[in-house]
Amino acid sequence: MPAIHAIRTGLVKVRRAQMESRGTGAARIAHMLFDEEWSEWLPIYAWVIEHDEGLIVVDTGETSRVHEKGYHPSWHPFYRRAVNFSVHPEEEIGPQLRARGIAARDVRQVVLTHLHTDHAGGLIHLTGSKMWVASEELRRASGFGGRVQGYLPHRWPKWWQPESVRFEDRPLGPFQQCMSLTKRGDVLVIPTPGHTPHHISVVVCGSPSYLIAGDTSYNQRLLVEGKVDGVSPDVEVSRQTLTRIRALAKERPLVYLPSHDPESEQRLVRNSLLEEKTGEILSVTELAS
Ligand SMILES: [Zn+2]
Numbered sequence: 001m002p003a004i005h006a007i008r009t010g011l012v013k014v015r016r017a018q019m020e021s022r023g024t025g026a027a028r029i030a031h032m033l034f035d036e037e038w039s040e041w042l043p044i045y046a047w048v049i050e051h052d053e054g055l056i057v058v059d060t061g062e063t064s065r066v067h068e069k070g071y072h073p074s075w076h077p078f079y080r081r082a083v084n085f086s087v088h089p090e091e092e093i094g095p096q097l098r099a100r101g102i103a104a105r106d107v108r109q110v111v112l113t114h115l116h117t118d119h120a121g122g123l124i125h126l127t128g129s130k131m132w133v134a135s136e137e138l139r140r141a142s143g144f145g146g147r148v149q150g151y152l153p154h155r156w157p158k159w160w161q162p163e164s165v166r167f168e169d170r171p172l173g174p175f176q177q178c179m180s181l182t183k184r185g186d187v188l189v190i191p192t193p194g195h196t197p198h199h200i201s202v203v204v205c206g207s208p209s210y211l212i213a214g215d216t217s218y219n220q221r222l223l224v225e226g227k228v229d230g231v232s233p234d235v236e237v238s239r240q241t242l243t244r245i246r247a248l249a250k251e252r253p254l255v256y257l258p259s260h261d262p263e264s265e266q267r268l269v270r271n272s273l274l275e276e277k278t279g280e281i282l283s284v285t286e287l288a289s
Contacts, residue, residue: 001206002051002187006265007096009061010087011041012118018082018230019218032230033081041086042260044118046093047212049204053182054108057093057129058202058212059259060122064089071155078150094125104128109181111189112162113214114196115141117152119259124157132189134198135164165189165200172203173248192216192245194238195231208253208271216241219261220274249274
């Protein structure tokens, strides 16, 4: 069973209505920008899977360059109004991997759940790895259209040339397709559309299994309650993904690891399961480790 490590690459604060959608249509976006209430400081996690076929990193976290004037487009309402970052240089993924004795060349594969800045901000540290991204996500995030959507394609390293995820028709529970990252077939990429239309997640299979979930929800409670975030362009698509994740947890013991849940790291250490108890009511139990 491969070991998984959580790497916290700084903190982010968003408005409550980004974590949990309020209103419908254009009002959802207005709430996300103008909601009075802010979240607490939330972690920005990247993950390392120590697999004997080679190290796999999921997401690259954020860069401390967010504190440079002009790093974010000042014309963009999201960056003007709706987000705050706190990232120290030593919190970036590069220095944190080095502190664990891992050099960039040791990382065989990198998977990006999606290309929002707090997931792609550490790309510069991961030269030489095979990078995986959903091709439609790359298309959405590129160029001026991407910048309007809040992506920062002009900040990606010039050398960056990711591979496209190619799903096979091989079901994993309620997910109809997946792509294996290992010969053994125990680390899988699955489609988890919602937060972005081509968002992907990584499942490390074992007992328990781990779902490295990117931004499918901001925390486990929101998943359990089926609450869609304020970012998802299609609420129904997002809701279906949340339902599928809960169904997967019903089939196999599953630890849920979203990027911004302050409890993700503790759940990983304690193997705290997302487990269906009765009917639609879910609760969290702890597996004796
Ligand atoms: Zn995101």
